[in-house]
Amino acid sequence: MTTPPDVLDAADPLAAFRDRFVIDDDLVAYLDGNSLGRLPRATVDRLGAFVREEWGSRLIRGWDDAWVDLPVTVGDELGEALLGAAAGRTVIADSTSVNLYKLLHAAIGARPDRDEIVIDATNFPTDRYLVESVAAARGLTVRWLRPDLVDNVTVDALADVLGARTAVVVLSQVDYRSGTLVDLPAVTRLVHEHGAVIVWDLCHSVGVMPIALDSADVDFAVGCTYKYLNSGPGAPAFLYVAERHLSAVTQPIAGWWSASDLFAMSETYEVAPTIRRMLSGTPSVAGIVAVQEGVRLIAEAGVDAIRAKSEALTAYTVELLDDAGLEIVTPREPASRGSHVTVRAPEARRVADAMIERGVVPDFREPDLIRLGLSPLSTSFAEVEAGVRILVDCVGGTRR
Template identity: 45%
Template sequence: MQERAREFDAADPLAAYRDRFVLPEGVVYLDGNSLGCLPKATPARLAEVVGREWGEDLIRSWNTADWISMPQRVGGKIAPLIGAQPHEVIACDSVSVNLFKLISAALAMRPERKVILSEPGNFPTDLYMIEGLEQQGLAERRLAPRERIAEALDDNVALLMLTHAHYKTGELFDIAALTRAAHEAGALVLWDLSHSGGALPLGLDACQADFAVGCGYKYFNGGPGAPAYAYVAERHLDATRQPLTGWFGHRAPFAFSDDYEPAPGIERLLCGTPPILGLAALEVGVDLIAEIGVERLYEKSKALSEFFRECLLERGIELDLVSPTDPAKRGSQLSFRHTEAYALSQAMIARGVIGDFRDPDILRFGFAPAYLRFADMAEAARHLAEVFATGEWQRPEFSQRAAVT
């Protein structure tokens, strides 16, 4: 497989982009779906923001360096990568905070309804945000298995909220079909794009989506805790009322009025002062992904994951694949079930092959094609075969779970 990997890498039109990232020597990084790698241009950009814009221009940089419009500018750059218009997307806050804003906005737009429909096993913060509103008597949570989502839609559902690519399995929902079903039931739809934005082609406007959120630190390579982004369809901008009425979401924040008046358009989703350092780092990552092109990244992602499966089979590794076998039906990852998935993941990490574990028994490998090679797939499969052959995953230190994994 190593020879085939070399041939694939030699023919890869994206191969040169690997050199645009910081990659530790001897590491095969298969966790870009949790935290993307550092673009080489990011440290210089942050040094410029800190040293010149903050250090020399001080508060003047809100104007001279245009800090004031960074949420709109970065959001506008993300927009075409998720199939939206620039004025429909803004970069701000975290996924959790943006979920709260948009769930609340949707409930206000459907005042006669209280049910938020999702699926069991959705990413926890999505479900927790519903519970928080439920505790205040503002919402009612309803969960239905993914194969029964459409039939669970009725005239009590205000909002359908789902994650496009499941964080454990990578299985994709059909955005267009479920958005259409929700609209036919009179409900709005909120899509969490955290595991697909920047990795898969998305057509939010084409699918008539209502709302969406996504994170900046996975496939957009914005760094740990990078600002998230939020999308509101143009047709809903005037009607959207979010509950976190901070001063940056005001129509005239520097008028310092005692009374809140929402800003026009997507700016009303802002709340507090924008995190300039985080936005500056995120912008570098977004620019790089835009330069490469999401469509090209997705094609390589599918090729990488299929080649990885071939490498596993050639090495005689038979794991229980929980991701869809069809690469068109999964995100940029492969997940396998094993009773000792945690120990296996730790043994692989000790060898420099960094994937991750999801409780209780999921071994997950992410494929960030901007910087991964086909040779990395062959190398990862080799290490996994050796871990099984030597039994090293059974060492006591690999079975003791850390507080954070």
């Protein structure tokens, strides 16, 4: 017999954070915060004030005021609170895809005498597509890791493909489909033992667990802000470069924002000596402002407390799904998963559509997966219970 959800909500130390978000009463349960996070109330006010007071009134003077430094100052806030990164190693700009593209070139440039790049075949499409195209452009061979969907990318499996030719390894800390959590410090160590560098994709882990990039000696990392960072659809992504790479790192999109003096507009390109060298063109100021609000909410709650609630939410979800006899593809050990739980169901698309009809928003992933995203600051246990109940109902319905 599972604990009633209201008991769990009453005991949740983060329960009050739910009121910090816009919660639509028309929805029974929003279980897709790992695709697009809910809207923080503070962001509504902040964006309104930004538009009226900063853009509308300061106009171009806003660039002198603070806008020019925002990619770095908000990057520092994000890095320190969420990534375990000291100041000066994180910037916010562009999309995850564009940032990953830059980091792939940067990482290849850091190992010029090697010619293989390793990625798992279950990685997110953009990661796979970019690795293939950048490898082709730079003359590298792609070595595919082919774990089962539910496998962790174990140190052992990875060890089999790493060697003296390995330049770069690209992995996601949390698998976007199964929710499998990879052991970031152990994998990073292994990659370094083979003399290669690692690029971590943190899209499905940033903001829901403690991450310690500096202390794990990570080389490069990238992640998005519209999931657990609640920064809005298409909000700018972040990238991280370890301090030891900063002075030599290169990226191919050399624009005026990566130049040493943005407004000197000098005749010859001199690259910025700082993390700004990873920028290219003008980033979305409103987007970065929204990221700042998202980061501050997480920093206020604390990533340790958030991870504790994330584990409780996924454990509760697993318990409810087990009771109903549904097939779970997410690892059953809390320590081995991120903050979403994935169900395999026949006719998954029809099930997902039926759930949405009834006010529960999950995420469908081809061909037969339903993801339940649990965003610790805005998802209640009551919401999970109601959502899973309707999921079970809809699966039953399609079986009839």
